[in-house]
Amino acid sequence: MALLEVKNLGVSFGGLRAVDEVDFHIEEGQLYGLIGPNGAGKTTIFNLLTGVYQPTEGTISINGENIIGKKTSDINLVGLGRTFQNIRLFHNMTVLDNIKTALDNQYKYSLLTSILKTPKYFAIEEEMDREAIKYLEVFGLADQADILASNLSYGPQRKLEIARALATKPKLLLLDEPAAGMNPNETVELMNTIKLVRDRFKITILLIEHDMKLVSGICEEIFVLNFGRELAKGIPSEVLKNQAVITAYLGE
Amino acid sequence: MKKENTNKNISKKVTNKKNIVSLVLIIAVYILLAVLVENKILNRQFRSMIVPIGANIMLAVSLNLVTGFLGELSLGHAGFMAIGAFTGAVFTLNSNLPGLLEFILAILIGGIVAGLFGFLIGVPVLRLKGDYLAIVTLGFGEIIRSIINSINFPSGLDPEGVRIMRKGTMGLTGIEIYSNYTWIYIATVITIIVIVNIVNSRFGRIMCSIRDNDIASESIGINVSKYKVITFVIAAFFAGVAGVIYAHNFAIMMPTEFDYNRSINILVFVVLGGMGSIRGSIIAAILLTVLPEFLRETSQYRMLIYSILLIGMMIFNNSDLKHKLIKKKA
Numbered sequence: 001m002a003l004l005e006v007k008n009l010g011v012s013f014g015g016l017r018a019v020d021e022v023d024f025h026i027e028e029g030q031l032y033g034l035i036g037p038n039g040a041g042k043t044t045i046f047n048l049l050t051g052v053y054q055p056t057e058g059t060i061s062i063n064g065e066n067i068i069g070k071k072t073s074d075i076n077l078v079g080l081g082r083t084f085q086n087i088r089l090f091h092n093m094t095v096l097d098n099i100k101t102a103l104d105n106q107y108k109y110s111l112l113t114s115i116l117k118t119p120k121y122f123a124i125e126e127e128m129d130r131e132a133i134k135y136l137e138v139f140g141l142a143d144q145a146d147i148l149a150s151n152l153s154y155g156p157q158r159k160l161e162i163a164r165a166l167a168t169k170p171k172l173l174l175l176d177e178p179a180a181g182m183n184p185n186e187t188v189e190l191m192n193t194i195k196l197v198r199d200r201f202k203i204t205i206l207l208i209e210h211d212m213k214l215v216s217g218i219c220e221e222i223f224v225l226n227f228g229r230e231l232a233k234g235i236p237s238e239v240l241k242n243q244a245v246i247t248a249y250l251g252e
Numbered sequence: 253m254k255k256e257n258t259n260k261n262i263s264k265k266v267t268n269k270k271n272i273v274s275l276v277l278i279i280a281v282y283i284l285l286a287v288l289v290e291n292k293i294l295n296r297q298f299r300s301m302i303v304p305i306g307a308n309i310m311l312a313v314s315l316n317l318v319t320g321f322l323g324e325l326s327l328g329h330a331g332f333m334a335i336g337a338f339t340g341a342v343f344t345l346n347s348n349l350p351g352l353l354e355f356i357l358a359i360l361i362g363g364i365v366a367g368l369f370g371f372l373i374g375v376p377v378l379r380l381k382g383d384y385l386a387i388v389t390l391g392f393g394e395i396i397r398s399i400i401n402s403i404n405f406p407s408g409l410d411p412e413g414v415r416i417m418r419k420g421t422m423g424l425t426g427i428e429i430y431s432n433y434t435w436i437y438i439a440t441v442i443t444i445i446v447i448v449n450i451v452n453s454r455f456g457r458i459m460c461s462i463r464d465n466d467i468a469s470e471s472i473g474i475n476v477s478k479y480k481v482i483t484f485v486i487a488a489f490f491a492g493v494a495g496v497i498y499a500h501n502f503a504i505m506m507p508t509e510f511d512y513n514r515s516i517n518i519l520v521f522v523v524l525g526g527m528g529s530i531r532g533s534i535i536a537a538i539l540l541t542v543l544p545e546f547l548r549e550t551s552q553y554r555m556l557i558y559s560i561l562l563i564g565m566m567i568f569n570n571s572d573l574k575h576k577l578i579k580k581k582a
Binding site for chain 2: 097
């Protein structure tokens with residue numbers, strides 16, 4: 001069974017058909033790319049997958065479990081983590097607290113424990129600190145754990161957002177243009193980190209990207225979206241030769 | 253009081269330096285307060301302000317939880333205070349328990365009933381955001397006051413043993429004066445400790461995450477509406493407790509004391525003290541409760557001067573001058 005199965009997905013906003021008849025499935029451990037020109041509906045698909053929008057038709061299932069109609073927070077608990085195109089960090093919290101917030105569902109304690117500051121509170125908080133630092137180390141952010149997230153520069157902010165999503169222990173990680181706004185060197189570095197993350201945390205990744213070359217470099221399979229519809233899908237080397245894809249990207 | 257805190261520190265296991273300093277400070281302030289009051293160094297006017305100051309601190313700190321940490325603007329805090337005040341007062345007027353027990357029970361009941369209303373109002377209202385939430389909470393605060401106005405409250409027995417019913421608009425009279433400086437001090441310190449501990453726990457983290465970015469909070473599995481309601485209920489509970497204590501300071505209590513002016517005043521404490529700063533809320537609540545009393549001598553210009561001072565303080569709070577002064581100190 002595929003980890004993520006999307007069938008006949010479609011959504012309309014008023015008269016606008018944003019996504020139409022989208023079908024794809026992602027196997028466990030895959031690095032899957034979703035590409036397309038601006039306004040093709042890539043982020044809309046992410047928002048449908050994470051329950052921010054409700055689809056007009058179609059089904060989405062993770063490990064066979066239907067997730068349509070579930071709340072965003074419950075979909076995360078099923079195993080879907082995400083980042084955002086425009087970075088959404090908890091800016092006025094420390095880097096460490098950003099991760100600890102994401103760990104919350106794995107380390108719960110009651111309100112009474114918080115108020116009385118029982119030994120349990122200290123034990124759990126310490127364990128959370130240790131766990132959070134582990135995630136920060138993967139991204140080289142451990143020495144910046146105590147600064148405010150808003151004081152990080154752009155690249156590290158992107159990394160922190162990925163680390164935060166990973167801390168919820170997702171089965172499938174959705175990355176929305178993780179390389180947006182980065183220079184070529186940073187992008188290459190980030191792509192290597194993404195590969196490393198996939199191997200180290202043994203998760204599946206669905207990636208939105210603009211840059212075709214980049215995506216074809218690391219993704220095992222890609223899906224090309226144009227005007228909300230499928231243009232092509234398959235292994236990168238074949239898709240990139242597809243005449244329709246070339247036309248959509250470069251014009252006639 | 254002393255015992256309460258030592259117990260807390262033992263259970264904390266970590267008797268770190270900061271906690272010991274706080275404990276010493278808490279006891280020192282209490283002794284100072286006791287000396288000032290018992291030896292009548294403070295005049296009557298200032299002695300009578302101790303309870304309002306404590307109640308205002310509790311209100312400011314609890315509203316800060318909603319406004320400063322959760323990031324939602326609530327303008328109905330006086331409504332929850334009113335619920336606590338009337339529930340607590342009706343309880344003490346009609347029960348025959350010994351004084352101390354009666355007062356402690358009244359505080360708990362007042363807080364719990366206010367918390368319950370916080371839940372009932374919070375569930376539908378917290379779906380709204382920003383200005384909309386502010387207006388709706390303002391409306392709810394006024395609705396609570398109107399309802400209190402129209403209820404008949406049982407207020408004790410008359411000499412023949414018949415229960416007296418008093419109209420809400422007439423207010424409650426004959427309330428036992430339980431609130432003295434010791435009680436208000438204990439209640440205020442406990443409120444501050446509890447709220448600081450909540451802020452430093454996973455609940456505080458979640459509140460801040462919702463304030464900073466609710467969509468991202470949802471995406472990492474946080475049930476945003478649930479935690480909004482929890483925060484709202486905690487704040488309402490402490491507003492209720494403050495209400496009970498405030499009510500047992502005067503023999504007469506009128507519903508008009510809990511109108512939106514009071515809600516706005518509490519918000520002013522929070523904003524002046526700094527959103528998300530517990531210490532700031534405490535200082536602002538003390539300062540702005542005492543200030544109008546100092547200005548009493550200026551008679552008809554009182555509110556004018558008060559407003560001007562308030563504007564001045566707000567500007568200073570946001571100025572470079574203040575940051576420079578803080579830097580110099582550090």
